Amino acid sequence: MSSTTRTINGEAVTIRLAMKMEDSLHAFAIRAATFIGELDVPYSEEFDGHDFSATHVIAYVGNEPVGTIRMRWLQSFAMPERLAVIQRFRGHDIGGLLLERCRLLAQGRGCSTLYLQAPPADVKYFEKQGWHCLAAEEAGGRLVAMARAVDPDKPLTEVETPAAIAAGRERRAAIEPKIV
């Protein structure tokens, strides 16, 4: 669907939504390679039951599926999670392209807030991508709640965001290492 002008080794980088069974398998294989294969996450935690109610966004280099992210939709926010890029293709900001596609997707649906949970080591990465940390209670814990406005020109107010998110929070949502 949407393509960028970016290329890696002469191959075009394309970001697409999963539309067919085979596309979902691309997303699942990339996550299995990174989370189960590299980080030893158990299968049952990686494939947590949300995969068939979510939107899967996939990055291709030429025809090879190399990155993916999963978007879950809640009333008060959209939640990008399970961001993974195959090791050989890291360092090209494919993660940034996937996150931007998520933002545009949320914008198209009229969402105002994006929310995610990041391990402390990844907070700086997301801050560079325009995210900010939320509740202080999360700091120092296993995961840090972060949010950003879908439209950068309409920043979220400090007051409304954390409360709205706390209300809709699914606490055991994910163990969310990002691999980009």
Next chain:
Amino acid sequence: MTVTKTAVPSLEPVVTIKLAATSDEMLECFALRAAVFMGEQHCPYDEEFDGNDYTATHVVMYVDGEPAGSMRLRWFQSFCKFERCVVLRRYRALGLHHQLNAWCKEFARRKGYTKAYVHLQKRHLPMMEKEGFRPVDDRIFNFSDHEYYAVYCDLVPPEDAVTLETMPMVVNRPEDRLDEEGVLEKSALRGATNPHVHVERRAN
């Protein structure tokens, strides 16, 4: 033919091996292969998922209920090919691939096969020789960055291996449980009303 190893109470992991019979179980097999071949060995997606997955039989192995290993079997006239054998890194020290191999050999024997065939990386040859595999010939070939031999082992089909003489309803059973009554045998209790016998065949 599900193999369950239990000792009560015990710290021994419970290992279960079964035919992947649902799309969830097939996804488990695919995810395990992606973890090992794409994640650890950096195999490109379309070399790992090569177009033969929907013409093959998939076998999944669980350790304490968690998907831990997988094998793909393809069926040729004179042999069964064992391929895409994986055990997740965290379970690898347990030597579970021997159980997985044994299960697959038993499965192929019961279906009447007399040979199991494997493309083996050279480093794995001593391990598989212990299981009775030996090189087909001295050809060495390579794909996906590794050198391979073709090896095989003889299988002795059991007396009740499936043949043309086997009871028809046994052939219809789930293939990893040929000794248990299958769902179609239960349906036989309904009798044969031949419901479509009166449907007019439309002329072409």
